[in-house]
Amino acid sequence: MxxxxxxxxxxxxxxxxxxxxxxxxxxxxxxxxxxxxxxxxxxxxxxxxxxxxxxxxxxxxxxxxxxxxxxxxxxxxxxxxxxxxxxxxxxxxxxxxxxxxxxxxxxxxxxxxxxxxxxxxxxxxxxxxxxxxxxxxxxxxxxxxxxxxxxxxxxxxxxxxxxxxxxxxARDQEPGAGEGCGRHDGLLRIILTASGGPFRGRGRTELGDVTPAQAIAHPKWSMGPKISVDSATLMNKGLEVIEAHHLFGLPGERIDVLVHPQSLVHSLVEFIDGSTLAQLGLPDMRTALAVGFGWPQRIESGVAGLDLLAHGRLDFEAPDTDAFPCLRLAYAALAAGGTAPATLNAANEVAVSSFLQGRIGFLSIPALVEQTLAALPTAPAASLEALRDADARARDCATRLSSRIRAN
CATH class of the missing domain: 3.40.50.720 (NAD(P)-binding Rossmann-like Domain)
Structure with a gap:
């Protein structure tokens, strides 16, 4: 443009x-x-x-x-x-x-x-x-x-x-170009970073009495309640793995997740020649939005530049899928394909809503999602109608299951 x-x-x-x-x-x-x-x-x-x-x-x-x-x-x-x-x-x-x-x-x-x-x-x-x-x-x-x-x-x-x-x-991407996220010749894998949310470092036994107020208090990002809870359970990162699969055309086994508590490295890509490229910046959504509005040009976003000396260090660690099993469930839904990701998403929306209303505990969120995935068979995602049907069935199933789960 x-x-x-x-x-x-x-x-x-x-x-x-x-x-x-x-x-x-x-x-x-x-x-x-x-x-x-x-x-x-x-x-x-x-x-x-x-x-x-x-x-x-x-x-x-x-x-x-x-x-x-x-x-x-x-x-x-x-x-x-x-x-x-x-x-x-x-x-x-x-x-x-x-x-x-x-x-x-x-x-x-x-x-x-x-x-x-x-x-x-x-x-x-x-x-x-x-x-x-x-x-x-x-x-x-x-x-x-x-x-x-x-x-x-x-x-x-x-x-x-x-x-x-x-x-x-590589060239101007005007609306109408149909380029999506571009080609990616030579791309080996994607590495998504996660802040770890407000409960990073806690074991599963320490999460039983988590409150909604604690779950939505994200340490780095200012987000709405639902997204904040998803970040706390690592479901947010699981959904991003599925997104990355569609956006960039890679299978789940070539999409990795690293916990990076500073939230300065926003993700990395590794190429077949051994090169790894990362994008860094302060945790402010205006940078990504400015990229979207201006691409392929760069426009001012209102976000300051990154002073690495002031921040001092960059840490990385593996995600704890025992304490935060939602990430594991998202990988499983991606591998199952078909309507499984739609079931995962719908069950999670019901579970998070129930948690925010105080009807179920924090650890019941992944339990409810896993039970819904197990209860509903995966079908081909052949049409929007099939996906809407899977979404509706998952919501109904998750709602019934949530009524049986006692708040922790």
Whole structure:
């Protein structure tokens, strides 16, 4: 995209941590970026605040019950922004001519339709919605290829890999190029780094009385409750392994995980000639977002450079899959293929929700996921309908199982 052109940007999940970081980067570049669409879940007040600041053409609230408040609030603010409501409306906006770039940051399986729609429409897709790849990775990558979309992953780990693959930036990747994450000739393996979460170093016996408040207190990143719990269980890293498989075309045995508590090395790639490349930076999502907005050019993100002398050391250790079995379960689901990753994801969403509501204990999260995987047979992931059916069955199964698990 020429530097003189202004990208029209849809931020889906605008009131969340990734959405607000994206809008911070957008606001730094009024000569090349403009928020044309803002979408949120239920928080009408926060969405209105963002509309006053960024003056988009369209604002959408996923919960239809918020439509009147959104419409009236926009009118009271004197904004010409059009109000919309419902997930179908958000999906239409993501695919329409209202935007060239889509930041897909709706949490959970709810973000799948809008992400697929943006890919089919050939958008530049800044992908922060893990579940789209975990639930329907093959379908999403096929949609991106068929639609000519340019996918830039916004997870710091996958964005690091994207930056370390020289072929990804070998030529301008305009929306419509259909390049996804680029070729990767000579790539031997990917090494994803994990902070280890708030309970790194604790054994399994020390995790029985963990509270939701403790689990969402991430030591390095500012994230929402669900993602923070996933980081604490290492499920977040397991989902990223499945994502990396789809984004970069490698089997699970060529995707490794290292715990790196400083969160300065965001991931590494190893090539067949013995070279290993790493991307380093402060733990701030604005770097990855700036890469997504500007690639193949570099634009200012608001993040300071990395002073390695000030940080002093970089440590790495193997993940403890006995204390944190969710990572092992994710590898198993990837190996099983078919609908198993969709089952894993759905069961995990139910388990995390139950934990955050105080209905089950922290150690019951992986137990519930494992029981759901064991209870449901794996089927071919032949269509979105088959995946949605697997998702629904897994949610129903996990909900029934959670009612039998006594909170620890």
């Amino acid at each position: 020429p530097a003189s052109a202004i990208q029209s940007v849809a931020v889906l999940g605008a009131t969340g941590s990734i959405g607000t970081s994206a809008l911070d980067v957008v606001a730094r570049h009024p000569d090349r970026l403009r928020a044309s669409v803002l979408a949120a879940g239920r928080n009408v007040g926060a969405l209105l605040d963002l509309c006053r600041a960024h003056r988009p053409d369209h604002a959408a609230i996923a919960d239809p019950a918020g439509y009147q408040d959104l419409r009236d609030g926009l009118a009271a603010a004197g904004l010409a922004t059009r109000a919309h409501a419902g997930m179908d409306a958000i999906t239409e906006l993501a695919a329409g001519d209202t935007c060239q770039t889509v930041v897909a940051a709706i949490v959970g399986a709810a973000g799948l339709d809008s992400t697929l729609a943006a890919a089919r429409a050939g958008k530049r897709l800044l992908l922060a919605n893990k579940e789209s790849l975990v639930l329907a990775g093959e379908l999403l990558m096929d949609a991106a290829r068929d639609g000519g979309a340019c996918i830039v992953p916004i997870d710091s780990e996958h964005n690091a890999i994207f930056q370390c693959l020289p072929e990804a930036g």
